[in-house]
Amino acid sequence: MSTNGTNGTAAAPIKLTRKDFTSDQDVRWCPGCGDYAILAQVQKVMPELGVARENIVFVSGIGCSSRFPYYMNTYGFHGIHGRAPAIASGLKISRPELQVWVVTGDGDGLSIGGNHLIHALRRNVDLKILLFNNRIYGLTKGQYSPTSELGKKTKSTPYGSIDHPFNPISVALGAAASFVARTIDTETKHLQEILLRAARFKGSAFIEIYQNCNVFNDGAFEVVTDKATKSDNQVVLEHGKPLIFGKERNKGVRLTGMFQPEVVTLGENGITEKDLLVHDETAPNAGLAFLLSQLEPPAFPVALGVLRAVERPTYDQLAVDQEKKLLGSKGDGDLRKLLHSGETWEVS
């Protein structure tokens, strides 16, 4: 058994660069697609992880976003639609020393693949899952997705969608995900930071990345990406810090007595930072993270950053432990003994 792998912790012999992670394949997304920005940031943070290229695998399903593995000069698997979390689970559980990333889309990961996603999260398989949410089916040319807003007109909803959308973060929290974060394709630094945090987290790490599909759903996230409006519509979470946002950083989120969120202005009605909700990534009960996941413009700012990061044993580690324990008590399996177990008799 080869043991040259690491789990994202040991240092690779040579310091790699972004270029080392760029494959020889032509990138085939539409010019202007948000996927380019994400690819660039992933390639950029990879060398920071100190994991040898050969010990990294990118697994995806089908969709524009799912072509991602082709562009990474690591091992890669472009699976079938929706099944990336399952493929990746099998790989990671059987090869715990590899670092396994999953790239999926809002259709791939939340429509056809929703079940595999939530099961991987509840099991806490040590996967890094990047969900490129462009609120549209890109590859099949523009049908609405499970994250498209009510009323959206697309090829398959010419009179407007009547499907209430998923909130991917809420779905992940509902599935008992241990690490949950949200970021944006264009927020280069934030994206990098979150990627690094996820990579270093031990357990399933789920990142929703708002991604612009400029061909079929241009400007879907304008309100949180546009320079003019973004600071009023996003609150960047920091562990242990109060929820402050706004162009002048004078707005905050606090909770009412009925445990409902409320936007307040610092300095008005005697409100100070002390009144605000303080973010706690590690809260034992996930109710608070769930509450934050549901904040949405126009009434609230969208919460960006790490909503939850609570380590618990990973499935892959528990599997290794169980095997070790059994090896301890029963020893290495002996085929002959096994075949000859139970009642046997001799014909002579």
Next chain:
Amino acid sequence: MSTNGTNGTAAAPIKLTRKDFTSDQDVRWCPGCGDYAILAQVQKVMPELGVARENIVFVSGIGCSSRFPYYMNTYGFHGIHGRAPAIASGLKISRPELQVWVVTGDGDGLSIGGNHLIHALRRNVDLKILLFNNRIYGLTKGQYSPTSELGKKTKSTPYGSIDHPFNPISVALGAAASFVARTIDTETKHLQEILLRAARFKGSAFIEIYQNCNVFNDGAFEVVTDKATKSDNQVVLEHGKPLIFGKERNKGVRLTGMFQPEVVTLGENGITEKDLLVHDETAPNAGLAFLLSQLEPPAFPVALGVLRAVERPTYDQLAVDQEKKLLGSKGDGDLRKLLHSGETWEVS
């Protein structure tokens, strides 16, 4: 088109009795199975709904629980494993005047069928979904399920399960379910009450029912069903009421400054009812319901009752509205016109 259906509101001509809902099929569950109790209560509340038998359909997947439709003297569809919410969605969307119930198990509804379940919930298709949670695969004779506890020894986990379980209520809330409740097979009256509430709710209603599988997982819910321990381990939610529980009804749940739940004793340290969390089924932000969904013995009592009931437009109603609007603007579709639309020419 027949219009003799109702949506659970109009009264049926004759007052039916429980017997009217009992089919001629032999009930084939193991003696002692919790499914019997649920069947009895469902048959009991049916007449209360004032819906004619012929306008009710029970749809199920595969599992012991999924044999339910055979025993109801209504229309029934015993589907394939995991697909009941999808079958039921197709039925309800195409026949909104029918009252459609789904019966599923923890394996059927949360393992293979998890995706259909969460999509039906987010869409808010007006289905009444009963998930019989016995934390085991009954029909296939005792493998662990997605709700089985860590460490559980079953046929497929001889050394104990390493799968962190789902909390079905959290999953439903994560999927933006509009009505979410929890009850127990043996709590006859509570079960009835919840069934009635669900039936009368307009929208997807999800009920988790703790159900004892006395053959493969006997006593799974003992701590919340056993006379001796139950009052300390369950808190029955009531809208607008504080969370009080315990044999002597002197315990309560309150929130800490960091919005974490905490069990307190009334009368100790000056704590009164006023300090306790007050239940609000209709809170706009579902964070509170989510927090409650995660309470678990031994540290906390399990929350029973309606955790969330927030009406929003149903998918089926929106579909009807959209069709009506189009009929208003375009009129009843004319096939000849449609065929002859676009550019045509005459060959003569």
Next chain:
Amino acid sequence: MDIQAPTAPAKPHEAVDTVVIRFCGDSGDGMQLTGTEFTKAAALHGNDLSTLPDFPAEIRAPAGTLAGVSGFQLSFSSQVVYTPGDAPDVLVAMNPAALRTNLADLLPNGVLIVNLGAFTANNLEKAGYKSNPLEDGSLDQKYRLYKVDISKLTQTALADSGLSTKEIGRCKNFFTLGLMFWMYNRNIVPEVENIKQKFSKLPAIADANVKVFKAGYHYGETAEIFTTSYEVRPATDIPKGKYRNITGNEATALGCVAAVKLSGLRLFLGSYPITPASDILHQLSLYKNFGIVTFQAEDEIAGITAAIGAAFGGSLALTTTSGPGMALKSEAMGLALMTELPLVIIDVQRGGPSTGLPTKTEQSDLLQAYYGRNGECPIPVIAACTPADCFNMAVEAFRLAVKYMTPVILLTDGYLANGAEPWLLPNIADLPKIEVAFRTDPVGFQVYARDAETLARQWVRPGTPGLEHRIGGLEKDFTSGNVSYDPDNHEAMIKIRAAKVAGIAKDIPLQAINGEPTGDLLVLGWGGTYGALTKATDECRARGLKVSSAHLRHLNPFPANLGEILRSFKRVLIPELNDGQLIKIVRAQFLVDAQGLNKIQGKPFKVAEVVASIEAHVGVVKAAEGGRSHVQGEVRA
């Protein structure tokens, strides 16, 4: 007819029978639109025609790359047209990449029009050209090369338009279109109207496109380089009546709408998007005022099971997909079979296996349609043979499903789905009836009691008092439909389900033959290859070969006379766009030593390929008759 052309053509024009044009360029160059607009004009002119679009798999591969080339071929003629043509007479290449990937197909001495302005060093490099092929003289010798700087001419035409360079760039396909209108003497008036309507929300763009379109037209007329224009007269031997141009997917959707009207029921479509089937979903979504409910499900399994739920509820039920989605529906098809509910499953086949070649055509799901389910699970299979025939076969699928209370699989393919042809609009009164008789009488009701003739059980709509019943996927009692584990009952049910499907043979037309009823060779085909096989057969017959063709639209069961037909020919050739699927079924059923002609390139047959194969096989027959029977076995041309 001065409406025909606003300015009378000043140059000579030559009459030709059939022309095959291929437009190709970058995905961003609008070649699909150009092709479609020219197609319309040909149709309005009264030509018969057939089209073949060819998309890249990427949404928008980087501009100028080989992967990003998009093409559209059409054949239009004063005669009956069967295929979009083997090879183009005229190739319009909007950039070097398009030239490189398409040139090999152009006929020797064919017309080659290139957009000179796109042959920049950068684009040449992206296309992998070491030197500029327009300059090394290689093309001039083989083709009638016309170098037109379409980019620049467009630019010039719109110099005063106030549009941005990018916007102007997007207009250049209309120059091409105008040029071709001139070259083939098409009426530009309706097209000008067309453009105005299409861009009615962007009047500036509309004006620009009209301007460029006319510029192209006038360029042809004026510029020194073009000497002749051509005339393809209206087709005369095609049936009289009102026509429109239609793609296979459009026809399929319209067939479903027709089924709604013919049955008086509502229709429920449960579907999940997948290339090349998505357009059926898109189109049916428009027709909610026809009593059509479309449900974009979370996956293919939800799509079909929701449709099964709707079928139980008494709607016409439909699910649409392509290969990989079809695979996912396997288990649920068994449920539809077991519950004996009417359900139409449309598989628009594409290149497989697995994700395969999503935008390419293939006929490789036939065996899956026949056998891709657990247990004995016979389901009727039918296939459309031309784009317009998709309409008929969609109606037929619903007719069979409702009459026999069974799932029915309709196979079309990417070639049919996206290809177009003129469609003689049917008289609605002549369409087959879809009779629906829901049971309402509770007296003597047995869930699985069958009609003696069709062996169908009765359809019951929930909501009907006294008929409450329960069905599902476990084996059912022969009459009551209750769950039954009885051994003999199981065998009886397996047999009667099979007999029900087999019995459909009595209810479908006998197989027609193109040509004599006996002969040396029968060309047996199915699905989208109809045009190529028929044309090839006709050509060979014209040359005196004793060959006939038969094209199956009903595949399970086969028409009752198929065995007899097969036995009436000395040899049977089964051309398929797969590795041999129908041939397996035919050989097993009829023990005929049929031979295959198989092409698995994501492309339709060329007529010439089929002709060559026919000749080879007739040669074998002749050789055998001449006593030289050693030329046996596999002949693949």
Next chain:
Amino acid sequence: MDIQAPTAPAKPHEAVDTVVIRFCGDSGDGMQLTGTEFTKAAALHGNDLSTLPDFPAEIRAPAGTLAGVSGFQLSFSSQVVYTPGDAPDVLVAMNPAALRTNLADLLPNGVLIVNLGAFTANNLEKAGYKSNPLEDGSLDQKYRLYKVDISKLTQTALADSGLSTKEIGRCKNFFTLGLMFWMYNRNIVPEVENIKQKFSKLPAIADANVKVFKAGYHYGETAEIFTTSYEVRPATDIPKGKYRNITGNEATALGCVAAVKLSGLRLFLGSYPITPASDILHQLSLYKNFGIVTFQAEDEIAGITAAIGAAFGGSLALTTTSGPGMALKSEAMGLALMTELPLVIIDVQRGGPSTGLPTKTEQSDLLQAYYGRNGECPIPVIAACTPADCFNMAVEAFRLAVKYMTPVILLTDGYLANGAEPWLLPNIADLPKIEVAFRTDPVGFQVYARDAETLARQWVRPGTPGLEHRIGGLEKDFTSGNVSYDPDNHEAMIKIRAAKVAGIAKDIPLQAINGEPTGDLLVLGWGGTYGALTKATDECRARGLKVSSAHLRHLNPFPANLGEILRSFKRVLIPELNDGQLIKIVRAQFLVDAQGLNKIQGKPFKVAEVVASIEAHVGVVKAAEGGRSHVQGEVRA
């Protein structure tokens, strides 16, 4: 040998060759345990044997009902045993429902032992008896009826045990077992040990069971009603060596463990529970110390795709299921094929279609295994022919998968899975090698470069420096494995994938024939029908009929000599437990007018059924030779 029986049998005993016993009773009566224990004793005694358990679909249907009857049949003999027997010589019925559902099978004049105590008015009514069949004399005339009040005798034996009535009731199957031990002169000493061990955690129950077991034994000896006991001597003409009794599912699991040792790799099983395949998952879950990882996935699709992930990671990859689950795996099988990764897919077939008859056996997934995927997707298919053969075929599946870098489908069925037979333990050194050579050299690495002999690409383990590469479900370039939409490349890939599978024919044994290499009739079978077909053929041969049998274990590709074999017989009969599946493939491939014998009752063939069919078909041959060729076509006996 006084260890043989602690008390010397006082009554006369008679030697017999073969006995078929069926135990039946309520699900709660412990008949499966009784059967299994008796089987062990027969095995220890040196008999050859074969067993057939028959469960109800319900977990525990209400006591006493027809739906709740559970049965276990075994045949044991001093000769080689091929099947569990057509019809029991001895029927033990523990209640009226069991009697009613099983009596029809008992041979005339067979031994019928009933538990008198269970024939209460209530139980008789539940079983649908209007009068008590034990009292109306009808049984005495046809059978050797023994009415034993097992309930009461058990009660009496345990009067002082301190156990509750319910607990005592559960012991009565050991009375039955004891009685049968006496009747067939079995050694009770090991069984007493057995019982003690089995119930070691409940000593009171262990003691009670031993007591009741002995009471049953002594009852036989002492009671007036039994006059004779029987002796079935150890089988002599079976190979020497060490044996154990094994079911098909156990053998399958052990075969997978063997593959681990033979390959030196770890094994990953991705599976979702389903009857009758779940036991393989259960058993492999026990063997984590063998380097086996079992993953109970959320569904069948996750099961197979997780296995594909593990295969990519360099593990032996396995997924196990039954019919409906197999259908769900269709799409993912295509991915395994496209990525050319080794993967074993085990389908333990059950009664279909749809949910069908979950606990019954059938051979109706062969066509699904062959063709149930989109696109051209050839996958090797093999099948086990006896419970013990499941071991060999599991090893073979992994050998082929790894050597040819391909998914491989192994078909077993419910009959094999739950049935048991003695298994001559293999010598590990004699097992086939599973050679694994992961590529590690980056120089000249091409992802889809192939071995010239096997056409397999090389397996690369992530973690290997310099070999980073990407694969997936889109069509791949012939050599580099990059995505390719090239038409000719696609055809070349389709062909080479097919050639790789076809080439396996060179690597598998030629088909063996049971009987002469030529003759009037060949009985061609596959899978779990081996015993019945072989026995029937042997019987017919013994009667002088010119019939031979061949039993396929490799189904895709077939052994290289199959065509020749088929041509060496005047007629071919293909008996299958389906509506005709292998026959379709054979007819298509070899153009042989093979005839089918089809039984679709959720039950295995009886030898007599096959014999009758053989006779009829040989009759047709003879008639034809006698010039009376009018007896053509379908002969089904």
